[in-house]
Amino acid sequence: MTSPGEQGSTRQTHDPIAALGAGRGAGGTGGASGGGAAKLPTSSSDVKHAVSGNGSDGVGKNITSNANRGKAAGNGGNASDSMPPVTVSGGNSALPMGLRILLAGALATVACAGLYQIRDFAAPAFFALTLVLTVRPIHRWLIKKGLPIWLSAVVTITTLVVTLLGVIGLMVWSLVGLPDVVTRYATKFQDLVTSGTELLERYGLSTDRFTDAFMERFDVQSVLSALSGVLDYVSSAGSLIALLALALLFITIDTMTMSTRAKIIERHDSHLFEALSSFEGRVRQYWLVSTTFGAIVAVIDGIALQILHVPMAVAWALFSFITNYIPNIGFVIGVIPPALLGLLDSGWVTAVWVIVAYSVINAVIQGIFQPKITGDAVGLSTTVTFLSLVFWTAVIGPLGAILAVPLTLFAKAMLIDSSPGTRWIEAFLVPEAAAGKKMEEGYYDEEAPAPDAFVGANPDLFEDRSRLGRALERLLAWKDTKDTSEA
Template identity: 40%
Template sequence: MLVGAAAATIAVAGVREIAWLVAPVMLALVVVVALMPVQRWLLRHHVPRWAAATVLLVLVWGVLLGLGSLLVIAIAQFAVLLPDYAPQFAVLLDDTVRRLDEAGLSSTQISELVDRFDYGQLVGVATGLLARVTDTATTLVLLLSAMVFLAIESGGFGRRLALVAEERPHLPIALGLFARGTRSYLLVSTVFGAIVAVGDTVALAFLDVPMPVLWGLLSFITNYVPNIGFVLGVIPPALLGLLGGGWPEFWAIIVVYALLNFVVQTLIQPRFVGDSVGLSMTVTFLALLFWGWVLGALGALLAIPLTLLLKALLVDVDPRGHWLDALLREEPRPPRTSRARKRAHDRRAALASVRSLHPHWPSRRGSPD
């Protein structure tokens, strides 16, 4: 046990040291896994292998560059808009100090802090964030060049797994479970993210916030970050609403975002995510913290897929690790969607295959599938 814990600690430390390499590669890999059915469909319809690989490569690049471009544009526009609101910010700050003073809460320290505050610092934060995102995007583009080979050779990946299965029969099964779980998670997140984005865009347009469509797209992207994506997506429009319309508009934006997030992303989406990936909300949040610490911002974005990969390798296909499954998944209940039922069926079939290869492993009773 101690040796295993020490090895895991060393492995995590090593991954954290090369997070600049691991995170972009894992992002590209997850996108390839998500879009792999497109290539398989083309191959089934007798499209040449090179053409199917080219289509997959174009889709991968299109998705990654599209999402990255939207993020860069959102931050850039935010940085461009902020200087225009400098007079409104000064008025808002003076009004806030006056209200605090009337309420008897003002103090010399607060007054000095307000006097020293430079609005340009806020613009500098947005500009610095843009520079960091641009640097990350540049690194991502360079590393995605290696994904050309992955896309080209992905058509023969099944044959390679068949060869691997001769020596490590559980590995292809685990990777299959990971791929199906990742696709289900991304599908659910995309559908509900689009619903929230449309609602946010309509609300922002009604409140006359500048560029509502852009902030709606930003909320769509941040939806892929579990638990805290709502907070990341609401900051720019809420701040613009505060500077342009004062506190009433600020709180209106916060309330709209919070209601949409609570209803869709807190009450509805987690149930479908739990059915599709077999992870509880608590595990999802802890995964966000862990992978964000290990891999940074991209780690937070990839928290669910990376957790699914570890779960598939260490829990799903190893009966000796099944006791962990009860701690990771939602409360046992019958699957409520066709995708969830199919995932449960695939998982039971995979476990049966593994047990047939390792009859000495203990069987598990009372599976929550």
């Protein structure tokens, strides 16, 4: 016949310390129930002290609970019948890394599916948020100079909207003559394709299938129809601009005074506050530097195309400015139309010169000068940047190609940089040199991680010594003098 102490030991074999206590309690009575003299050889405090080396209070508490149940069972009680077995828990019970990665991937898939459904709203809203963060120094500077908060917000938003409308308007204006250009060079393009296929056939390569498929799909009317659709899409961007303007307005008004909320976040979770501050500094520098150098490259590209007498030089210069925001492959996308048009208009020499000019301009400006100024603003490896481009374009559409880097920076800030325990993942997202530098600085240290270099990076773009600042100061001083004299 099994004693109550043996029953407690049998039911709790998965907890070795509790089972040991129950078994010893049963042995102390010689197998008889209710012996009363049987007890654990160690007290609860001794058991806690014995497992304190695990570094987890939860482990000691669970083992103590199981030991007390075993003691009660050894004394003939029914404590083990009234309480379910408690397993040992602690740091070793965490999910395996592979399972955690699988769960994270599943959650990311669900989140991206939801984001895909609301992409028409989410993409412009996030775009507006990043633009507001970019121009916040201007907004703060205007308030500092005495402008009312609402007027500063109106000036900032108006500047952004007018700039966006100006770029879109110039793009539409420059592309108006594109249908005529396509019609004019359609025959030359077909002749070029025919010459290319004949050249390939001389070397024994069969091109019949390619030629038939191309001739069936390439039709001037279909191309013109597609171009007309593109122009309609660009010109009908008014709804997008309206949504963007409203988002800019509300976000700007809502972020006028962020000091209280920032302090709350910092006190509640200092690491999250640091990650968001780093994201703000990085996305601001990314937009400012990309816009500045993109405009410089576009102007020089336009001059080069004018010298080479490439048709629609202004349109292709604006196109290169827009594709500058597309990481990695933006240069390739921007050089194809002018090179192809130069080939059709003037021959191979012009096309080669277009490619050479674009390559040299981008290599010098964006390969030499831009990295010296931007530094580690983006902090993403080339592979991660390209994959983010493909990923975000698939999730939120064409706007995702332009927002690929800001979206990736935001996701990294929220999911990786916000916790010292997950910062080590960033080492696989940044270049090797950057990871080594951060490791030396202690950024990946879980106990006392070093702060990010971009925390608090809120540059005052317009200082008092700037000409614009002095002009506005003189205007405000004149207004104060006039008000005083009138009074």
